Amino acid sequence: MDTTLQATDSEALIPDPAAGSADPLKTSAAHARSAVLEELIRQDPGRFRVLTGDRPTGRLHLGHYFGTLHNRIRLQDLGVETYVIIADYQVLTDRDIADNLTEYVEELVLDYLAIGVDPARSTIFTHSAVPALNQLMLPFLSLVSVAELNRNPTVKDEIAHSRQSAVSGLMFTYPVHQAADILFCKANLVPVGQDQLPHLEITRAVARRFNDRYGHGGAVFPRPDALLSSAPLLLGMDGAKMSKSRGNAITLAADADETARLIKGAKTDSERFITYDPAARPEVSSLLLLAGLCQDRAPEQIASEIGSAGAAALKRTVTEAVNEYLAPIRARRTEYAQDRAYLRRVLREGNERANAVADATLAEVRTAMNSHY
DSSP: OOHHHHHHHHHHHSOOTTSSOSSTTOHHHHHHHHHHHHHHHHHOGGGOEEEEEEOOSSOOBHHHIIIIIHHHHHHHHHTOEEEEEEOGGGGTTOHHHHTTHHHHHHHHHHHHHHHTOOTTTEEEEEGGGOHHHHHHHHHHHTTSOHHHHHTOHHHHHHHHTOOSSSOOHHHHTHHHHHHHHHHTTTOOEEEEOGGGHHHHHHHHHHHHHHHHHHSTTSOSSOOOEEEEOOOOOOBOTTSSBOOTTTTOOOBTTOOHHHHHHHHHTOOOOSOOSOOOOTTTOHHHHHHHHHHHHHHTSOHHHHHHHHGGGHHHHHHHHHHHHHHHHHHHHHHHHHHHHTOHHHHHHHHHHHHHHHHHHHHHHHHHHHHHTTOOO
16 A cells, blocks of 8 residues: 555645644644545545554543544444554553553453454554664654644643653653654554644654655655544543543443443433433433434434433433443453453564564665665
C-alpha cells in the first residue's frame, strides 16, 4: 500500500482542518473532513491504514466500547488495515499501574479479542516490544519546540489530573511519543475524540517538518487525518464522566450480577416520568442512551415506553439491554481467558509484524537523514 500517495490524494480532496479556523480545536473542520473520509473509506478501504490503541490502565468499559472500540471493529471489517497499539510505555509515569503492567496488558488483549479484533486482520502489539519506535521519537523531538509541547491542551489536562507529585518528562513529551506510534506504520487515518485533536496536529506537524527537512522533494511520511466519531458521551453510574479511575463504569468483563448492581445504584433524578432530555436530565438521558445503543433503538422511544413507571423501571430496562448485549462478548472473553498461551501468541506475532514495519521505517528515516554509518 502506497500510504504517502494516498495521504497526498486525500489532502488534495479534503479541506485541511488547520487552515483558517477560529476554533482552537478546529473541531468543525475536522468533523467536515471526517464526513468526507467516511465516504472515501466506503469507496476504497484499502487506501487507508489506521493506528489506534489504548494505555493499559485497567479493563475497558462501555464508554470505551461505544466511544471507540465499536468503531475499530467496523473499520477492520470494512477492510481497513489496522494497527492496535497497547501503549505500555505511556503509563510508566504511574507507579501503581506500572507495577501491574503484565496483568493490564493481558486484560486489554482479552477485551480486544472478545469484542472482535481479529489478529489475522489487525496487528495487536505493545510499544515496549518495538524498539524502533523510540529510535523514531528522538529525531521527531528535534522537530517540535518546547513551547508547542507546553501549550498542548491535552497535555495540560493530563498533568492537571495526574496523581503524581511531580510530572515526568515522559508525560511532557507524550504527543511526540504518540507521533512515533502513528508514523512508524505510516498510518494515514487515526480515529480520535475531539480532545485528541491537538495531539494529532503535533503528529501532522512532525510529518510535514520531517518531509520538508529530509524528504528531498518527496514525502517520507503521510500527514494522518483525524477520523472523528459521532459516538455520544456516556456518563458513569455516578453522573460524572465514565472513567476507570472513578470506579463508575461498567466494564466489558463485568458479570450480569455486577452490572445489575451498578445500574441499580446509578444516579437519576426526582422526576418520576421518564423523558430523554440530555441538557435538563443528563443522568436519566445517559441511561436511556445506553439502553438505546445496546438495542439499536432511539432513546426517545425507550423513554416513551417507560413513561410514568419511573427510575426503577428505567434501570430494569437498561440492565436487561446491557446484559443481553454483552452476553456474547463476555462468553468469548471467558473462553479466551482459559488459554493464556494464546494471548501471548497473539502479542508475540503482532509484535513481530510491528517490528518488521518499524525497522523498515527506521531504515528509511536513517537514509533520508543520511545517518547510515
